[in-house]
Amino acid sequence: MTRIVVDAMGGDLGLPAVVEGVARITREDTPIRILLVGDAPTLTETLAEYHHDPSRLQVIHSSSAIAMDEDPRLALERKDCSIAVAMQLLKDGEADALVSAGHTGATIVCASALLPRLPGVRRAALAAVYPTEQRHGPRQDPFALMLDVGATLNATAEDLVGFAVMGSAYASIISDNPSPRVALLSNGAEANKGTPAIKEAHQLLSELKSIDFAGNVEGLDIPRGTVDVIVCDGFLGNVVLKMLEGVSEVVTDLAKDAYARKFLWRLGLTMLSQGLRQLRSMTDWKQYGGAPLLGFDKVIIKAHGRSNARAVRNAIKVAAKAVDRDLTGRIRAGLAPSE
Amino acid sequence: MTRIVVDAMGGDLGLPAVVEGVARITREDTPIRILLVGDAPTLTETLAEYHHDPSRLQVIHSSSAIAMDEDPRLALERKDCSIAVAMQLLKDGEADALVSAGHTGATIVCASALLPRLPGVRRAALAAVYPTEQRHGPRQDPFALMLDVGATLNATAEDLVGFAVMGSAYASIISDNPSPRVALLSNGAEANKGTPAIKEAHQLLSELKSIDFAGNVEGLDIPRGTVDVIVCDGFLGNVVLKMLEGVSEVVTDLAKDAYARKFLWRLGLTMLSQGLRQLRSMTDWKQYGGAPLLGFDKVIIKAHGRSNARAVRNAIKVAAKAVDRDLTGRIRAGLAPSE
Numbered sequence: 001m002t003r004i005v006v007d008a009m010g011g012d013l014g015l016p017a018v019v020e021g022v023a024r025i026t027r028e029d030t031p032i033r034i035l036l037v038g039d040a041p042t043l044t045e046t047l048a049e050y051h052h053d054p055s056r057l058q059v060i061h062s063s064s065a066i067a068m069d070e071d072p073r074l075a076l077e078r079k080d081c082s083i084a085v086a087m088q089l090l091k092d093g094e095a096d097a098l099v100s101a102g103h104t105g106a107t108i109v110c111a112s113a114l115l116p117r118l119p120g121v122r123r124a125a126l127a128a129v130y131p132t133e134q135r136h137g138p139r140q141d142p143f144a145l146m147l148d149v150g151a152t153l154n155a156t157a158e159d160l161v162g163f164a165v166m167g168s169a170y171a172s173i174i175s176d177n178p179s180p181r182v183a184l185l186s187n188g189a190e191a192n193k194g195t196p197a198i199k200e201a202h203q204l205l206s207e208l209k210s211i212d213f214a215g216n217v218e219g220l221d222i223p224r225g226t227v228d229v230i231v232c233d234g235f236l237g238n239v240v241l242k243m244l245e246g247v248s249e250v251v252t253d254l255a256k257d258a259y260a261r262k263f264l265w266r267l268g269l270t271m272l273s274q275g276l277r278q279l280r281s282m283t284d285w286k287q288y289g290g291a292p293l294l295g296f297d298k299v300i301i302k303a304h305g306r307s308n309a310r311a312v313r314n315a316i317k318v319a320a321k322a323v324d325r326d327l328t329g330r331i332r333a334g335l336a337p338s339e
Numbered sequence: 340m341t342r343i344v345v346d347a348m349g350g351d352l353g354l355p356a357v358v359e360g361v362a363r364i365t366r367e368d369t370p371i372r373i374l375l376v377g378d379a380p381t382l383t384e385t386l387a388e389y390h391h392d393p394s395r396l397q398v399i400h401s402s403s404a405i406a407m408d409e410d411p412r413l414a415l416e417r418k419d420c421s422i423a424v425a426m427q428l429l430k431d432g433e434a435d436a437l438v439s440a441g442h443t444g445a446t447i448v449c450a451s452a453l454l455p456r457l458p459g460v461r462r463a464a465l466a467a468v469y470p471t472e473q474r475h476g477p478r479q480d481p482f483a484l485m486l487d488v489g490a491t492l493n494a495t496a497e498d499l500v501g502f503a504v505m506g507s508a509y510a511s512i513i514s515d516n517p518s519p520r521v522a523l524l525s526n527g528a529e530a531n532k533g534t535p536a537i538k539e540a541h542q543l544l545s546e547l548k549s550i551d552f553a554g555n556v557e558g559l560d561i562p563r564g565t566v567d568v569i570v571c572d573g574f575l576g577n578v579v580l581k582m583l584e585g586v587s588e589v590v591t592d593l594a595k596d597a598y599a600r601k602f603l604w605r606l607g608l609t610m611l612s613q614g615l616r617q618l619r620s621m622t623d624w625k626q627y628g629g630a631p632l633l634g635f636d637k638v639i640i641k642a643h644g645r646s647n648a649r650a651v652r653n654a655i656k657v658a659a660k661a662v663d664r665d666l667t668g669r670i671r672a673g674l675a676p677s678e
Contacts, residue, residue, distance in 0.1 A: 133589045150526070153526065153534065154534065185578060186578075187489070187492065187573075187574050187577040187578060194574070195492065195493065195574060218577075218578070218581050219577065219578040219579060219580065219581025219582035219583075219584070219585060220581045220582070220584055220585040220588070221585065222582050222585055223582065223585040223586045223588070223589045224585055224588070224589065234526075235526050235533070235534060236575060236578060238526040238557075238558065239524060239525075239526060239557070239558040239575060239579065240558060240578065240579075240582065241558065242557050242558025242559045243558035243559065243561045243562065243579065243582065244558075245558070245559055246558060246559040246560065246561055246562040246563055247562045247586050249559070249562070249563070250472045250562045250563065
């Protein structure tokens, strides 16, 4: 039985989406048990609306929450907020993993304050899957992994090496890929391109045996999906990831605009539906299961802020998979000094 | 009469595309005179193939060139290479502006070695136009400007301020926009988001009266085109710009793939031709006229490496426009200490 604690509060789509996703999981044939943290009366009332298995679900009350527009550091003062209560349960061993669809910053702040880091990890990283043209791993997944996308603004060479090992471990688990190809994002493919931290990380990674290091990649390689894992600092990763979201938005807008315009358009689009579905799946990658917060001795998955029930369910499944396949043990092993 | 020196060597599509673009300009009713630098016998021979006005064109021989895969610093040793010869003509006042479709790095290296920087400019910046969803300026241009995209890897706060002023001056000229909105690219819209250099630049730009500073923008705002000019360091700009190229490639690949597949597809695509044209123009922005290298006391335009004749012609037109509208004077004025 894998025990997942879920913070039900604070998501953009609100509590019902989280509750529906959780209810769905309890009806599936998986050995997952949920601790659902939030305002107990509201949760109980909402749960009544969705068919669920109450024997695999426990509601735990928290009297407050961190709203999306609040300062993340409030999570340390407001001891009874849902993310703090959930993180404490994780710390106390009451759960094996945590899933949150709420405030990303508050999740990072709570994890940093309460959980020990894995040996050899100086800075945590938030990783994100994003859609690519090329496929990845034996399952031919249409997405790659990028980290850090927002936990560590400014990364040293050692931090980048840690991100590479953590990203490799996570990608190997979600894509069933025994040896994901990992690269540094830089302004040129050559080893001498990039900031001093990138150049030094390149050198360190070239000597590291525990991962498959593919050298540097450029901006062009991000949408192509030349490698399975792209490593960069949190500032660059944040800009790149938000830009990908922006591109999706623009493509979707253009398609909608076209659709509204006239009959011929509508006919043309219907004929193109299969291709458009491909484009849409490329722009709707939030279905893939959330962003792991890596570097702590527990599994933490941040579901996307705009998560619907399906995305919440997928994030819980991914969290359970990461526990079952020993994500933290793999990161430990990858970062252990070689003999 | 505006005199433009054109480096004809080293472009990816080769000398004929440059010669064809130049020939086209000489036939147009514009007061532009061209100095064409390169291997004289080849240039003369190629020119014979294109209808042109020889009275508005002069060929100047250079005995070598810098190939795209060579070290840019070779441009300083190989004194007779086309870009060095062209830059020297610019320096000596034989031309008002320079256009190159060759090696970007070699163009930057030559400019840095030969030309004085404008007062107040510590570091040069390469700017690029890129397609956006929103339109810009009174002409409703479907593109925005981003700088630096590769001249200055690591920019201080003062460098970023310089880029903002230079970008504003250039955008005002190419888009007939008296007051372009300029923003810093960061990991959040708030003034306290970003690296130390970005935070300091934010403060400095807030106090600067000579430009319309719109604060910080995020990755999302790049494809949307929320502002007219986006300012960042050359490392980030390089990754972002190449990523945009990569996204274009992927969209084009998907469309081609669809096209090849079957008759219904082809029919659907024909019906969608207008919308696809819009998408294609968004992915074929190199037509817009090249990337200015800003910060020197002369106008320099880098035509895209894969420039065809039309792109070369547009780059020459833009260079002439920048001279006529006193780009360097506007930058000077924008950076002058206020009373």
